[in-house]
Structures are given as C-alpha cells and as structure tokens.
Amino acid sequence: MNLTHYRALSFDVYGTLIDWEAGIAGVLAPWAATQGLDLNEEELLVSYAANEAAVAREEPGWRYPWVLAEAFRRTGVDLNRTVSQVWANRLGNSVPQWPAFEDSAQALADLAQRYELIIVSNVHRDGFAGSNEQLRGDFAAVITAEDVGAYKPADPHFEALETTLGDLGIERNQLLHVAQSLFHDHGPARRRGLDSVWINRRHDRPGWGATPEPDEQWGYLAELSSMAALAEAVQRAFAD
Structure with missing residues (x-):
C-alpha cells in the first residue's frame, strides 16, 4: 500500500x-x-x-x-x-x-495535511454535526444516510462518493477508504473495486460486537489497530 x-x-x-x-x-x-x-x-x-x-x-x-x-x-x-x-x-x-475514540481528532488533523477527507456514514446530518464537535474534522464532503436515502452496505453511499470524487477532480484509484466495519464498508468497497484499510478497533476483543458478521466477500490492503497508527504510517510514508 x-x-x-x-x-x-x-x-x-x-x-x-x-x-x-x-x-x-x-x-x-x-x-x-x-x-x-x-x-x-x-x-x-x-x-x-x-x-x-x-x-x-x-x-x-x-x-x-x-x-x-x-x-x-x-x-x-x-x-x-x-x-x-x-x-x-x-x-x-x-x-x-457517543464518545470519540481518543486518537480520532488528532489523526484527522494530521491526515488533513496530506489528503482531502470525506465522510461516508450511516447517520443523519444533525447526528454527524454533533459528533464533529468532538472530531473537529475539516472535511471536503460529508455523505450521510439522510443524503442518499439508504444505509451501507447498500451502494448509494459509494455511488455518491464516486460523484464527489469527480467533483473534487480525484480519480477513483486515488481514494483510500478507511473503516472498521467489514460488513458495512469493506464488503461494498471490494464490490466496487475501491482500495481500503481496516481500522480494527476490536483487535483485542473476540467476536463482532455491534456489527453483523459480513455476508459478502471483503478485502483490504492493510489492517491497523487505530487511527493513530494510520496517521503514523502516513507520516513515515511521506518521510521516506
């Protein structure tokens, strides 16, 4: 990757x-x-x-x-x-x-120095606005379930994402999707040929928790345990 x-x-x-x-x-x-x-x-x-x-x-x-x-x-x-x-x-x-993970806000701030950041979330607009008071993210676009009239793992979020990339002048192969859920995100990302990285927040716990077990094939380019780990990997990559 x-x-x-x-x-x-x-x-x-x-x-x-x-x-x-x-x-x-x-x-x-x-x-x-x-x-x-x-x-x-x-x-x-x-x-x-x-x-x-x-x-x-x-x-x-x-x-x-x-x-x-x-x-x-x-x-x-x-x-x-x-x-x-x-x-x-x-x-x-x-x-x-709902609480933010303690590394999320700083990681987003660090990543925003290198990339355009886009939200693709199963939430309503007001809910995300409340969450972003904790995240303090500077996002190029926010795509919610309320916007697309559907919930992941259905396709509309990802269809809207591809339209957004076009609006931003970014090619599909220049996007990396970052997500925890194999069910909601990595399955549809694979289905649509999008690169993804798994932030495995449950790496120290067995089972699926609040996320259903995936019912379609999924894949990802790398597995990391936190957003901080992703930000550190990006810092190393650009320093080389």
Whole structure:
C-alpha cells in the first residue's frame, strides 16, 4: 500500500472515529438492568447488531434515530422484554453524545495535511454535526444516510462518493477508504473495486460486537489497530 499515491481518504464514522459500541451500550446496559437481564455489554451488542442491520435494510429512507429506536424495540422482543418509547427515544437521540475514540481528532488533523477527507456514514446530518464537535474534522464532503436515502452496505453511499470524487477532480484509484466495519464498508468497497484499510478497533476483543458478521466477500490492503497508527504510517510514508 503506497500511501503517497492517494489524494483522498473516505471514512466511516461510527466504529472508526466514534465509539458507537460504547454509545449504544451506554443505553442498552442501564435498560437491561431495569429489566433484570443478566447480560454483559458484549452480549447486549450482539443481540442488537442484527436488528439494526435489518431495520436499515427494510427502511432505507428512515432517519438514523428512527432506525436506532426500532432496532432497540426489536432487541427487546428478542430478549422477551418491552422497550418503552422513552428508552427507544433515549437511544435514538444519543448519537451526538457517543464518545470519540481518543486518537480520532488528532489523526484527522494530521491526515488533513496530506489528503482531502470525506465522510461516508450511516447517520443523519444533525447526528454527524454533533459528533464533529468532538472530531473537529475539516472535511471536503460529508455523505450521510439522510443524503442518499439508504444505509451501507447498500451502494448509494459509494455511488455518491464516486460523484464527489469527480467533483473534487480525484480519480477513483486515488481514494483510500478507511473503516472498521467489514460488513458495512469493506464488503461494498471490494464490490466496487475501491482500495481500503481496516481500522480494527476490536483487535483485542473476540467476536463482532455491534456489527453483523459480513455476508459478502471483503478485502483490504492493510489492517491497523487505530487511527493513530494510520496517521503514523502516513507520516513515515511521506518521510521516506
């Protein structure tokens, strides 16, 4: 992977730059405690993962807070519990409070010195605006689910990304997609012939967590454990 070749980096946000598992578990765990469920955070995330993916697939035009709320309700059904509207809304409205990974903001600032940065995210515009108060990113373009009327791993985000590259005068082979999720990002990137790098935030934990196991072929050029590691790799590449 020749990092000096690329002119743009596109980013998944939730799971890559923002710790969405901490954000989701921060609502699911207290709810589970009120329901007398003896489940740890990882077990709750696994129960939740397939439901969010299913709602996003079935209702591509919904704003992300509605997807989160319905996925929570379905998770309750799976666990033989009822999720009240109050709890469903608590998760749906929580996106702006989800914490950024501690290395994300500095890594984005460092990478912006070398590349155009583009967001490609399964979120609504207001949710990302809240998250970017933590990230402080200077982005050439922001592509959200609300913009394209769909959720990854469906194609519309990546179709919009290719249009954006054209607008920026950047060739497809000059883009590197940066993401945690093999399911949401590396599968469709491979399908569309885009280079990608895996930020494996779960490198020290087994299982898939809040992300479903990928159901299509995926690939990536390199695996790194953090955004800081990517920024350091870029610094070394340009210093050589």
